[in-house]
Amino acid sequence: MQALLTVIVTWLSINFGLPAIYEHPQVEFVSAAKMADVRYSRLASNRREGVAAEAGYLAPTEPGHDVHAIYDDLSRTIYLPEGWTGETPAEVSVLVHELVHHLQNVALLKYDCSEAREKPAYQAQARWLELFDKNLAEEFEIDEMTVLVLTNCMH
Template identity: 85%
Template sequence: MQSLLTVIVTWLSINFGLPPVYEHPRVEFVSAAKMMEVRYGRLPSNRPEGVGAKAVHSAPTEFGHDVHAIYDDLSRTIYLPEGWTGETPAEVSVLVHELVHHLQNVAVLKYDCSEAREKPAYLAQARWLELFGKSLADEFEIDAMTILVRTNCMR
């Protein structure tokens, strides 16, 4: 796993100008129940005062849809579902998405809102899939309008 993380970080740095931080996140394989616990356990109402507006990032879908992976800023952990093998471009693209969040977090990159942090993650995920002739629409049923809504500040 460490070698795969290094390759992806290098690719993200070269292709998207993200800082090449090789301080890799922890990666845990968890049940769907644990993933939901992590995802919803860090909503603003459950977070101590002073902690950022969104400490957990889910990819590639959230709220009412399947959650394929989660990155937790606070613990610097990527949660992948049990059974994740990394054998398909789609599975690896989920890791790409979450590694973007890790690099954003470790480098303390600033965005106008938490949704704006998703734009580079979706872009990297889409570009990774394109390397294999695939798309977010084909693999995850995520179209351009969905990305537009999920990546723009609504406040």
């Protein structure tokens, strides 16, 4: 896993100007229930503290939507679902997305809102998929309009 993280950090640095920080996050493989627990406890904690929450990749807004991964800023941990193998471009693209958040966090990059922080993550994920002739719409049912909504500040 460490070698894969190093390759992705280097690729993100070259292609997106993100800092090449090789202080890798922890990576944990967890159940869907644990992933939901991490996401919702982080959202609740951030609301109480009055700070923007990192919603995580594909954080569901309604029942039935999958959470594919989550990055937790405080613990510097990427949570991937049990069964994640990294054998497909789509699976690795999820790691790419969350690694963007790790680099943003460690480099203390600032954004106008948590949604704006998602823009580079989706761009990197989309470009990773393009390397394999794949796209977000086919792999995750995320079209361009959805990305636009998920990556723009609504205040």
